[in-house]
Amino acid sequence: xxxxxxQLAGCGRRVVGVPVSSRSHCHGAAAVRANSGYAGxxxxxxxxxxxxxxxxxxxxxxxxxxxxxxxxxxxxxAAFLDAAASTFFPAGGSVPLSGLEADLPGYxxxxxxxxxxxxxxxxxxxxxxxxxxxxxxxxxxxxxFRRFSSMTPEQRKVxxxxxxxSRFYLRRFAFTALKAVLIMGYFGRPECLQFLEVxxxxxxxxxxxxxxxxxxxxxxxxxxxxxxxxxxxxSDGTPVNMAEGIR
Amino acid sequence: MSAASQQDGEVRVFAQYDxxxxxxxxxxxxxxxxxxxVVSYELARxxxxxxxxEEGPPFTPRDFRRDGNISMARTMREGGLRxxxxxxxxxxxxxxxxxxxxxxxxxxxxxxxxxxxxWSSRFDLEESSRAxxxxxxxxxxxxxxxxxxxxxxxxxxNLLFKRGCDAMGYSSEPVERNVxxxxxxxxxxxxxxxxxxxxxxxxxxxxAIRLGARVLTSxxxxxxxxxxxRAWGVEGQVVEPLSGRTSHRFKxxxxxxxxxxxxxxxxxxxxxxxxxxxxxxxxxxNLQFHPxxxxxxxxxxxxxxxxxxxxxxxxxxxxxxxxxxxxxxxxPAALAVRLPGLGHELLDRFSQFxxxxxxxxxxxxxxxxxSVRARFDSMDPAMSWRLHxxxxxxxxxxxxALAQIFFAAGAEKIxxxxxxxxxxxxxxxxxxxxxxxxxRPTDLVIASSHVFCTTRMHGDADKGVVDEIGKCHDFENLxxxxxxxxxxCPSVNPxxxxxxxxxxxxxxxxxxx
Numbered sequence: 001x002x003x004x005x006x007q008l009a010g011c012g013r014r015v016v017g018v019p020v021s022s023r024s025h026c027h028g029a030a031a032v033r034a035n036s037g038y039a040g041x042x043x044x045x046x047x048x049x050x051x052x053x054x055x056x057x058x059x060x061x062x063x064x065x066x067x068x069x070x071x072x073x074x075x076x077x078a079a080f081l082d083a084a085a086s087t088f089f090p091a092g093g094s095v096p097l098s099g100l101e102a103d104l105p106g107y108x109x110x111x112x113x114x115x116x117x118x119x120x121x122x123x124x125x126x127x128x129x130x131x132x133x134x135x136x137x138x139x140x141x142x143x144x145f146r147r148f149s150s151m152t153p154e155q156r157k158v159x160x161x162x163x164x165x166s167r168f169y170l171r172r173f174a175f176t177a178l179k180a181v182l183i184m185g186y187f188g189r190p191e192c193l194q195f196l197e198v199x200x201x202x203x204x205x206x207x208x209x210x211x212x213x214x215x216x217x218x219x220x221x222x223x224x225x226x227x228x229x230x231x232x233x234x235s236d237g238t239p240v241n242m243a244e245g246i247r
Numbered sequence: 248m249s250a251a252s253q254q255d256g257e258v259r260v261f262a263q264y265d266x267x268x269x270x271x272x273x274x275x276x277x278x279x280x281x282x283x284x285v286v287s288y289e290l291a292r293x294x295x296x297x298x299x300x301e302e303g304p305p306f307t308p309r310d311f312r313r314d315g316n317i318s319m320a321r322t323m324r325e326g327g328l329r330x331x332x333x334x335x336x337x338x339x340x341x342x343x344x345x346x347x348x349x350x351x352x353x354x355x356x357x358x359x360x361x362x363x364x365x366w367s368s369r370f371d372l373e374e375s376s377r378a379x380x381x382x383x384x385x386x387x388x389x390x391x392x393x394x395x396x397x398x399x400x401x402x403x404x405n406l407l408f409k410r411g412c413d414a415m416g417y418s419s420e421p422v423e424r425n426v427x428x429x430x431x432x433x434x435x436x437x438x439x440x441x442x443x444x445x446x447x448x449x450x451x452x453x454x455a456i457r458l459g460a461r462v463l464t465s466x467x468x469x470x471x472x473x474x475x476x477r478a479w480g481v482e483g484q485v486v487e488p489l490s491g492r493t494s495h496r497f498k499x500x501x502x503x504x505x506x507x508x509x510x511x512x513x514x515x516x517x518x519x520x521x522x523x524x525x526x527x528x529x530x531x532x533n534l535q536f537h538p539x540x541x542x543x544x545x546x547x548x549x550x551x552x553x554x555x556x557x558x559x560x561x562x563x564x565x566x567x568x569x570x571x572x573x574x575x576x577x578x579p580a581a582l583a584v585r586l587p588g589l590g591h592e593l594l595d596r597f598s599q600f601x602x603x604x605x606x607x608x609x610x611x612x613x614x615x616x617x618s619v620r621a622r623f624d625s626m627d628p629a630m631s632w633r634l635h636x637x638x639x640x641x642x643x644x645x646x647x648a649l650a651q652i653f654f655a656a657g658a659e660k661i662x663x664x665x666x667x668x669x670x671x672x673x674x675x676x677x678x679x680x681x682x683x684x685x686x687r688p689t690d691l692v693i694a695s696s697h698v699f700c701t702t703r704m705h706g707d708a709d710k711g712v713v714d715e716i717g718k719c720h721d722f723e724n725l726x727x728x729x730x731x732x733x734x735x736c737p738s739v740n741p742x743x744x745x746x747x748x749x750x751x752x753x754x755x756x757x758x759x760x
Contacts, residue, residue: 187580235428
């Protein structure tokens with residue numbers, strides 16, 4: 001009887017003809033309702049905290065210490081870049097320089113330092129996108145939802161192919177942007193350029209009249225090291241390949 | 248502010264700015280790219296007192312970087328990462344003394360008659376035929392030593408293009424460039440270490456300084472000062488090179504203002520100055536590009552692509568149809584980005600670099616029109632632009648034409664770079680798919696550095712921002728001299744045209760003040 005009344009009261013229905021002693025049970029029902037409300041809030045908060053901790057863990061914990069101290073990038077950028085580099089440029093390929101050997105984190109650190117702050121943020125957001133988006137765009141198999149840098153090489157390849165071949169233009173565009181940063185870093189290594197025979201030619205720069213006007217960037221006019229007497233004849237148009245004896 | 252103290256005929260750099268300051272001049276020119284440099288030189292030659300203001304720093308050969316990314320981060324706006332929204336397209340715009348001329352491939356080509364005829368008939372322009380502009384083309388060409396690229400620095404990748412065009416029956420020719428003594432190092436895009444390219448910083452600007460012009464670098468103009476129909480100067484802030492941090496304020500008071508800040512910066516400046524010169528509501532509208540797409544071809548024998556002038560052979564055969572084809576070379580990394588694949592497949596393609604040539608086509612996408620707006624938090628533009636499906640078809644047609652030339656030149660395969668089509672094609676028959684496949688705007692990988700029309704000239708003051716000599720319709724003494732005044736995209740590389748127009752403008756201004 002008491003349980004029924006409480007249930008009825010709890011449902012918000014009007015209770016008719018219920019003994020006074022039973023009315024106290026209405027208060028009890030309200031208390032139960034309030035308690036269940038608190039429990040819901042507490043449950044929600046606990047879930048939120050757990051989700052937050054999970055996200056925090058996913059975002060920052062468990063990354064290996066980087067090989068060196070970087071100025072701009074953090075440990076997660078470095079781990080992502082190493083993982084991406086080894087996927088794009090694996091060891092044992094036609095070019096005898098692996099992505100890991102190319103030290104892309106070091107390159108990215110220097111490159112990002114040269115960018116305006118807004119663009120620096122954009123590039124790091126791009127790294128973050130690829131590192132974390134596996135939670136909604138997973139690979140296959142066990143650990144398919146892990147961070148990109150924690151995946152197996154095969155899973156990383158699956159993830160990157162998903163971006164490269166997506167029917168969504170913006171995903172392909174993001175992939176091209178990431179690829180551009182990585183390739184620029186890879187080609188930033190002289191041994192890569194030398195192997196591919198596309199390194200720059202040695203060129204002696206003539207001293208032109210303009211060199212008497214401008215100092216190097218950031219320096220004062222007084223730092224201009226040339227005078228009229230230092231001017232040299234302009235380029236005579238001798239092809240650089242002839243100078244190096246290459247046809 | 249301290250009083251004007253600078254002697255005529257000087258250059259000033261960031262390290263010298265230690266306080267707010269002001270300057271006086273007959274003419275202040277904003278922007279030192281090809282147009283601003285020509286205007287400054289011609290006005291200084293006419294005996295006018297000229298202040299040329301440039302936001303970027305001067306780059307000496309010691310400041311050049313051969314790494315493509317780092318070079319772009321240093322010499323280009325927004326670190327080389329500027330792009331349109333709508334259809335995402337990287338847009339390369341320079342931020343240095345000499346503007347784009349420091350980092351372009353020095354192509355100087357006169358648009359054919361039909362371009363100017365269209366300009367005249369559609370935009371009520373009476374004195375802008377090719378014949379009207381030819382004397383100015385001649386004068387600029389002579390000053391800069393514009394001449395066809397010599398055979399000895401063509402390199403194999405450029406000559407293969409000629410061979411392919413000949414075999415297809417397409418016309419082609421060595422590119423005329425503002426270069427003296429090219430050595431074929433292929434480094435135009437990262438700064439010419441041979442000092443052969445006659446970029447503005449080593450040609451027009453030193454001559455302008457010799458004639459008395461004052462060149463103030465690392466200054467960002469943020470506002471055109473005006474009352475009624477008269478502009479009376481510009482003001483802004485000192486900008487630290489590379490970091491972009493702003494500091495001291497400056498003003499330049501002048502009898503006449505010339506904006507040559509570039510097709511995206513000039514409309515932003517007008518809008519930020521209180522919507523100036525905009526009674527036609529055309530400021531920032533009509534944005535057009537020459538979007539380009541590149542195709543790589545692999546030959547059976549070595550091409551040695553690193554040798555040869557950057558872009559030294561082109562074909563104007565399909566100009567009326569809407570595209571121009573040309574050879575190209577850039578920092579190897581920049582070219583490698585467009586190679587498809589991942590992992591070993593990608594590395595295999597890298598290893599074919601020595602047998603590879605890359606050619607590109609730029610298209611006159613007249614149906615793809617966008618706009619430039621001012622961002623609230625900076626002087627950078629917000630560019631909105633969408634590639635029209637019909638223009639995408641035109642670009643697919645240009646890729647097909649490049650494919651034909653590759654196969655006619657003996658290529659064993661091409662990499663067309665079109666989403667939805669095979670990564671590689673091995674015969675001209677297979678390349679027919681480029682015409683059969685319904686190519687959408689989002690299937691193409693495109694980029695551009697040719698930007699036009701945001702302050703277009705028009706004979707009718709209700710339909711354009713400036714008149715035929717670049718004077719703003721709404722002002723007596725405010726001029727615009729950059730590619731923004733083009734009424735339509737010119738079908739060919741725009742530097743020579745904007746310089747010819749700027750010379751005509753400068754001579755007219757010199758007569759008026």
